Amino acid sequence: MTRTVLLDKDADLSLLKGKTFGVIGFGSQGHAHALNLKDSGINVVIGLYPQSKSIEVARKYGFEVLPSTEVAKSADILFLAVPDLVIPEIYSAQIAPYLSPGKTLGFAHGFVIHYKLVVPPPGVDVILVAPKGPGHIVRREFVEGRGVPSLIAVYQDQSGKARDIALAWAKGIGSTRVGVIETTFREETETDLFGEQAVLCGGLTSLITAGFETLVNAGYSPEMAYFECLHEMKLIVDLIYESGISGMRFSISETAKWGDVTVGPKIIDEHVKARMKQVLEDIQNGQFAKQWIEEVKAGKPNYTRLLEEGAKHPIEKVGSEIRALFPWLKKKNLHGVQAAYE
Incomplete structure (x- = not known):
């Protein structure tokens, strides 16, 4: 089966303008998405725990850094950019209580959703933007005017715009410069593993x-x-x-x-x-x-x-x-x- 490759012309970055994009974690993928989106004109805030060694690093890059609970309250889009088996605990304690209807919950890998370690409420969009490369490559290619291909998927579409938001996110990190392909959480998770x-x-x-x-x-x-x-x-x-x-x-x-x-x-x-x-x-x-x-x-x-x-x-x-x-x-x-x- 041949799938359509989505490019810059297919994505509308303005869908992210005026929204707050919260990145929970500042590791490999987290820092790359945050920096690329920031350079694309998106308002990005970083959520970290108080003792994180990444707080100083993120602030040096010019980000506002807040406790994850505060980011969960204020952000329109939440990207959980932490290791798979750390996500459930952080989600349960710091995200879920503040995940009000209308928000978007995002992932770079489908593991916790596919295996139901995280079960989002019905009132939110749940999307996936998975670059096919490690974070430092995602960042480097963006800076050099290129990009890393990404997969996008929609698990829940409460707003009717979940796919468009995922595609805008992919554009913001540079992936539509080279190509984005639609998949499902199941397919991405199982083929990736x-x-x-x-x-x-x-x-x-x-x-x-x-x-x-x-x-x-x-x-x-x-x-x-x-x-x-x-x-x-x-x-x-x-x-x-x-x-x-x-x-x-x-x-x-x-x-x-x-x-x-x-x-x-x-x-x-x-x-x-x-x-x-x-x-x-x-x-x-x-x-x-x-x-x-x-x-x-x-x-x-x-x-x-x-x-x-x-x-x-x-x-x-x-x-x-x-x-x-x-x-x-x-x-x-x-x-x-x-x-x-x-």
């Missing part, structure tokens, strides 16, 4: 690590394994990003192409696809969400352990040494702000 788990994060990091371990265990140097299995990954991904899979194949050697089309399917075979299908089913039936919620309630012991184990893997040590040789790869603070509520 699947992509993260099976391909972009979980699948990719496990593939890189397995390749590195295979070469090192066979007696090759960790440096060679790092270059072949991690360092060059960016070069291939950049080619795919720019030109698609066929475009990437055009740019590599005949030998690499032959290995691609004959050996790749032996690695990502029907067994892998079957496990991917199970991953998707666990997302669709709520099993993944249930396990993640239970992990957070328990204090994230497995989450912490697995991340610590990953940080101690030999690929991190050799990678740190190699990256130190290249000054342009020095670690950067990607968005320059404290992730409030994290």
